[in-house]
Amino acid sequence: MSKQIALAMQRVGMILIVTVMLLDHFVFQIEEGFILTCAIISAVLLAVSISRLKYIEAKEDCGQAGK
Secondary structure, three states: OOHHHHHHHHHHHHHHHHHHHHHHHHOOOOOHHHHHHHHHHHHHHHHHHHHHHHHHHHHHHHHHHOO
16 A cells, blocks of 8 residues: 555545534434444544554655665
8 A cells, every 4th residue: 555545545534524523513314323334434544544654654764764
């Protein structure tokens, strides 16, 4: 997974959770199961992308330190 893909996943996760939170606040007929599902998907996307970005940055730092 490249850095660009991880950044895109992170953006999608953030946009998804913000959108669902705003919809939940302004639209009262959303089922809680839908909100929970979106929150889980967002959390997974954010967790995977953040951990991958940290791994990529650590790998780049080790490569630069070796030079």
